[in-house]
Amino acid sequence: MLECSLAVDIGASSGKMLVGYIKNGKLRLQEVHRFENRLIKRDKHFCWDLQSLFSEIVTGIHASRDQGFVPQSIGIDTWAVDFVLLGENDELLTDAVSYRDPRTDGMMEEVFQQISKERLYLETGIQFQKFNTIYQLYYLKKNHPEILDKAKSFLMIPDYLNYLLTGNKTNEYTNATSTQLVNAFTKKWDRELLDQLGINKEMFQEILPPKSTLGNLKPELSREFGFDMKVLLPATHDTGSAVVSVPESNDTIYISSGTWSLIGVENNFPICVTKALDYNFTNEGGIDYRFRFLKNIMGLWMIQEVKRNYHNRYTFADFAEMADQVDDFHSTVNVDDDRFLKPKNMIEEIQKYCRETNQTVPETSGEVAKCVFDSLSVSYQTAIDQIEEVYEKEFKKINVIGGGSQNEMLNQLIADTTQKEVIAGPFEATAIGNLASQLISLGEIENLNEARQIVKNSFEMKVFRSKNKTEGLK
Ligand SMILES: Nc1ncnc2c1ncn2[C@@H]1O[C@H](COP(=O)(O)OP(=O)(O)OP(=O)(O)O)[C@@H](O)[C@H]1O
Ligand SMILES: C[C@H](O)[C@H](O)[C@@H](O)C(=O)CO
Numbered sequence: 001m002l003e004c005s006l007a008v009d010i011g012a013s014s015g016k017m018l019v020g021y022i023k024n025g026k027l028r029l030q031e032v033h034r035f036e037n038r039l040i041k042r043d044k045h046f047c048w049d050l051q052s053l054f055s056e057i058v059t060g061i062h063a064s065r066d067q068g069f070v071p072q073s074i075g076i077d078t079w080a081v082d083f084v085l086l087g088e089n090d091e092l093l094t095d096a097v098s099y100r101d102p103r104t105d106g107m108m109e110e111v112f113q114q115i116s117k118e119r120l121y122l123e124t125g126i127q128f129q130k131f132n133t134i135y136q137l138y139y140l141k142k143n144h145p146e147i148l149d150k151a152k153s154f155l156m157i158p159d160y161l162n163y164l165l166t167g168n169k170t171n172e173y174t175n176a177t178s179t180q181l182v183n184a185f186t187k188k189w190d191r192e193l194l195d196q197l198g199i200n201k202e203m204f205q206e207i208l209p210p211k212s213t214l215g216n217l218k219p220e221l222s223r224e225f226g227f228d229m230k231v232l233l234p235a236t237h238d239t240g241s242a243v244v245s246v247p248e249s250n251d252t253i254y255i256s257s258g259t260w261s262l263i264g265v266e267n268n269f270p271i272c273v274t275k276a277l278d279y280n281f282t283n284e285g286g287i288d289y290r291f292r293f294l295k296n297i298m299g300l301w302m303i304q305e306v307k308r309n310y311h312n313r314y315t316f317a318d319f320a321e322m323a324d325q326v327d328d329f330h331s332t333v334n335v336d337d338d339r340f341l342k343p344k345n346m347i348e349e350i351q352k353y354c355r356e357t358n359q360t361v362p363e364t365s366g367e368v369a370k371c372v373f374d375s376l377s378v379s380y381q382t383a384i385d386q387i388e389e390v391y392e393k394e395f396k397k398i399n400v401i402g403g404g405s406q407n408e409m410l411n412q413l414i415a416d417t418t419q420k421e422v423i424a425g426p427f428e429a430t431a432i433g434n435l436a437s438q439l440i441s442l443g444e445i446e447n448l449n450e451a452r453q454i455v456k457n458s459f460e461m462k463v464f465r466s467k468n469k470t471e472g473l474k
């Protein structure tokens with residue numbers, strides 16, 4: 001049986017569990033379990049099925065043992081902002097309502113009546129997305145105050161899954177920052193903000209940084225698995241873990257490409273200047289108290305929904321190939337328009353947008369796919385221009401990480417559009433960053449710099465340069 005660490009990476013579209021260990025100076029990975037993550041409807045709200053996700057984690061731990069591995073540690077990362085509330089007896093008071101649920105429509109504007117946008121940004125440095133935790137809690141305060149009054153524990157999604165494994169409660173720092181309720185300078189819950197919004201402060205847990213140890217498995221679980229494990233805290237915000245694994249951090253803009261496209265730069269300080277506010281950039285917390293200065297772009301969610309609209313007749317690779325075959329179609333959409341956050345039918349919403357803006361309406365699957373990918377590359381270019389304006393410098397390279405880095409057509413399109421060198425990979429960046437943090441905690445890797453060197457030496461990266469020196473979109 002091989003000693004290793006176990007990463008649980010649950011994104012908005014899929015969950016995966018990979019074991020990792022160092023051999024001959026390289027990080028070796030093996031996927032032991034993969035499962036679907038999908039929204040379910042509960043009491044008229046779009047929710048995550050946490051019981052199903054936890055049972056998949058248990059299945060994956062059994063699978064790692066059955067495949068000859070004995071994980072000495074486990075770390076969980078998921079998407080951001082979403083949470084559950086527990087009562088006096090640790091009973092669930094809420095469903096895990098998704099950020100894609102429309103319940104927060106209008107809540108951000110109501111919060112601005114009490115706390116200015118400028119003050120919120122100056123203190124937290126977090127981007128304004130209508131589904132941020134602060135606005136979800138404001139919705140509960142306004143519509144279900146009795147729930148907030150009864151709440152004794154606020155746990156974000158990975159915190160809750162960790163609680164089910166260990167019985168211990170904490171809020172991990174990188175994910176806590178996505179709530180827009182953590183002060184960027186004290187790195188603590190902003191109690192003044194909470195008081196001003198009338199949100200009960202006592203339910204928030206102690207904030208622990210990545211590389212912390214939360215505890216061990218509950219005895220009944222270690223008996224079931226036949227072994228115990230340390231439950232460690234990676235950057236439990238999946239994008240935080242993805243950025244840990246960015247091998248090229250100097251002079252490089254990263255695009256963490258999955259359900260969302262998170263485009264940004266790593267910093268040692270928060271950038272809360274007016275220009276960053278105007279461009280709606282965020283300063284999410286990173287490992288070693290670094291900052292992820294980035295922007296959320298709608299991402300491959302759009303092609304995931306297009307795939308679903310075509311009843312999964314095509315693979316993601318098919319869409320890339322079909323888009324590449326289309327030459328004379330140039331319509332694009334503003335991917336960050338709220339209408340694309342959760343439309344009934346993504347294809348129809350894209351067609352409606354093109355009609356409303358007097359552009360050729362995409363009809364074939366290739367034209368729809370090309371419209372999505374072209375629109376994403378335009379939004380990436382805009383974000384890169386804004387980053388370079390805020391930094392007052394030109395970045396030479398773009399490192400595309402995550403599942404989307406397997407879309408070679410999109411990688412080439414990004415190189416053609418931006419005229420920058422695109423380094424694609426690693427595609428399992430989030431799980432790799434999760435494992436790297438665990439291995440640092442265990443003393444098997446010395447620090448973040450060594451971890452990034454190991455990542456660079458362990459995984460294939462492909463380089464894309466512009467084929468046409470002048471134009472971008474063909
Ligand atoms: N072979 C492929 N060719 C082209 N695109 C691919 C391929 N495999 C995956 N993708 C793209 O990667 C995306 C999934 O990436 P990834 O697994 O990083 O996302 P996720 O982790 O499920 O979601 P999240 O971004 O919430 O973490 C898919 O939506 C798809 O567009
Ligand atoms: C809702 C969040 O902004 C989103 O989850 C993003 O931060 C992320 O985590 C993408 O995986």
Ligand SMILES: [Mg+2]
Pocket residue numbers: 009010011012238258402430
């Ligand atoms: Mg992911």
